[in-house]
Amino acid sequence: xxxLALVLLLLVVAAGAVGAWLxxxxxxxxxxxxxxxxxxxxxxxxxxxxxxxRLVSSGVIRDVTTYRLALWMNGEGRRLKAxxxxxxxxxxxxxxxxxxxxxxxxxxxxxxxxxxxxAEMAAIFESHALGPASAFVAASKDAxxxxxxxxxxxxxxxxxxPETYALSRHTDAPRLVRLMVDxxxxxxxxxxxxAAQSHGLTVRQTMTLASIVEKETARPDERPLVASVYENRxxxxxxxxxxxxxxxxxxxxxxxxxxxxxxxxAFDSPYNTYRYPGLPPGPIAAPGKAxxxxxxxxxxxxxxxxxxxxxxSHVFARTLEEHNRNVQKYQVQYFREKRQQAGR
Numbered sequence: 001x002x003x004l005a006l007v008l009l010l011l012v013v014a015a016g017a018v019g020a021w022l023x024x025x026x027x028x029x030x031x032x033x034x035x036x037x038x039x040x041x042x043x044x045x046x047x048x049x050x051x052x053x054r055l056v057s058s059g060v061i062r063d064v065t066t067y068r069l070a071l072w073m074n075g076e077g078r079r080l081k082a083x084x085x086x087x088x089x090x091x092x093x094x095x096x097x098x099x100x101x102x103x104x105x106x107x108x109x110x111x112x113x114x115x116x117x118x119a120e121m122a123a124i125f126e127s128h129a130l131g132p133a134s135a136f137v138a139a140s141k142d143a144x145x146x147x148x149x150x151x152x153x154x155x156x157x158x159x160x161x162p163e164t165y166a167l168s169r170h171t172d173a174p175r176l177v178r179l180m181v182d183x184x185x186x187x188x189x190x191x192x193x194x195a196a197q198s199h200g201l202t203v204r205q206t207m208t209l210a211s212i213v214e215k216e217t218a219r220p221d222e223r224p225l226v227a228s229v230y231e232n233r234x235x236x237x238x239x240x241x242x243x244x245x246x247x248x249x250x251x252x253x254x255x256x257x258x259x260x261x262x263x264x265x266a267f268d269s270p271y272n273t274y275r276y277p278g279l280p281p282g283p284i285a286a287p288g289k290a291x292x293x294x295x296x297x298x299x300x301x302x303x304x305x306x307x308x309x310x311x312x313s314h315v316f317a318r319t320l321e322e323h324n325r326n327v328q329k330y331q332v333q334y335f336r337e338k339r340q341q342a343g344r
Contacts, residue, residue: 213294252269
């Protein structure tokens with residue numbers, strides 16, 4: 001009996017020791033991969049056992065036994081979420097499981113500011129190592145994505161909504177372009193479309209005017225005023241004479257070097273609003289919601305002109321005489337004084 005009792009005691013002690021050892025393993029940070037970082041992709045529908053196998057084979061958790069013990073201790077077995085996870089430092093199995101239960105997936109935040117062209121967006125896409133710029137440009141030609149609201153569209157210029165997108169490393173250009181168009185379609189509500197129609201504007205005309213507003217001013221208080229200037233000009237048949245439209249035309253032709261010259265203003269393009277009346281054929285950039293709102297709800301003002309004050313703001317005028325005085329003050333005189341100061 002004494003021998004049996006001793007054996008039982010030894011078994012209990014051994015079991016306790018093993019349990020303590022396993023408990024310690026479940027609390028011990030571990031890193032079994034060689035690189036700076038390790039990505040683990042958990043497909044949708046994966047069970048806890050399959051997830052454990054991926055974590056162990058990737059060197060994130062030491063072994064399956066440790067994983068199962070940590071899973072039991074955490075009680076998170078039914079809450080593990082699919083997605084791609086990034087690991088770049090030693091972590092306890094409990095911390096790994098908690099990360100996956102939170103759904104703390106790895107994403108790349110990509111920001112597209114307002115007022116960019118497709119070509120400029122493509123450069124941002126490439127800079128985040130998501131693919132070549134040419135792939136983004138090619139994907140942006142899928143006009144079928146907006147055919148329901150703009151049958152005349154030949155590409156998606158103006159319809160790729162500017163925002164910050166949280167992307168997977170595996171997001172390709174067509175997928176991102178669809179996300180951006182979907183975001184636009186949520187922002188441009190049926191009520192906005194109806195408001196545009198009440199102003200006699202199609203969706204394409206609205207987005208074209210909004211893109212011009214976006215390029216002309218970044219000040220929220222000025223957007224409705226800028227929109228009203230162009231609406232007033234359209235109403236009376238006055239040329240828009242909008243520099244950003246000419247710059248867009250030159251850039252598309254590879255002829256813009258950062259300076260708009262007299263020769264550039266004469267460039268023959270349907271986007272040149274100095275040469276061709278009315279709105280250009282389509283958007284010249286991607287406007288944000290504020291500029292779209294301004295195009296739909298312009299200010300009730302009778303201004304026909306505006307000129308930069310060179311501080312980000314503009315001064316507006318009703319007559320050409322008043323406008324010429326503003327040009328003399330804020331452009332001619334301003335730059336003359338700047339040159340004089342530089343020569344001292």
